[in-house]
């Protein structure tokens with residue numbers, strides 16, 4: 001059996017409003033990718049955007065990266081799952097009680113929504129991490145927070161694909177690695193620091209590739225998606 005996820009692409013719908021997001025989505029079939037709704041689109045359009053996407057047959061990663069005290073975070077995670085999202089997330093640095101309480105409340109309410117935790121943002125490098133008072137390398141801090149997330153019972157982590165080999169060796173295969181900071185050879189790095197190409201990310205053990213601007217800001221987004229699908233197909237063959 002292949003270890004590769006059947007449809008590993010999650011397109012980040014970082015659009016300013018529902019109209020622009022749906023204009024893009026209406027060119028896609030649900031079999032090609034999952035969709036991510038993040039802070040900008042959700043803050044502008046609310047839970048109705050999640051409903052509109054799930055109604056079209058897409059699985060939705062509602063990326064609101066909660067980070068608060070355990071009770072507040074757990075209730076927000078529950079609300080995110082109630083919107084119909086397939087995957088929701090918190091920041092692992094919110095701590096073990098926050099993650100455990102969120103998971104308990106989610107499962108207690110009967111949701112099988114995937115709950116994952118962000119480790120170290122892919123836009124951060126060692127210098128930026130040090131400025132926040134963390135004197136570890138990004139890889140060391142990702143390993144530390146991923147182990148904590150796994151012990152708390154969550155389904156996986158968000159990390160850079162640069163850390164995928166290390167996490168695959170240390171954690172169970174069922175632990176999901178969701179990796180943004182994906183940059184095909186044709187795309188600009190922008191504010192991302194720890195970047196990997198789509199093909200390499202899959203080879204190194206990523207389960208899902210979160211890709212935004214290389215597709216959504218491309219001159220021809222459908223062509224950019226097709227190029228990435230081609231790269232993925234070539235590493236799988």
Ligand SMILES: O=C(O)c1cc(=O)[nH]c(=O)n1[C@@H]1O[C@H](COP(=O)(O)O)[C@@H](O)[C@H]1O
Pocket residue numbers: 012014038063065089118120121122123158159180181182190192210211212213214
């Ligand atoms: O949780 C995320 O999805 C996330 C975590 C992280 O460490 N880095 C990161 O880039 N993201 C998200 O992934 C997407 C990446 O978008 P692009 O850089 O445009 O491909 C954005 O929507 C980010 O909010």
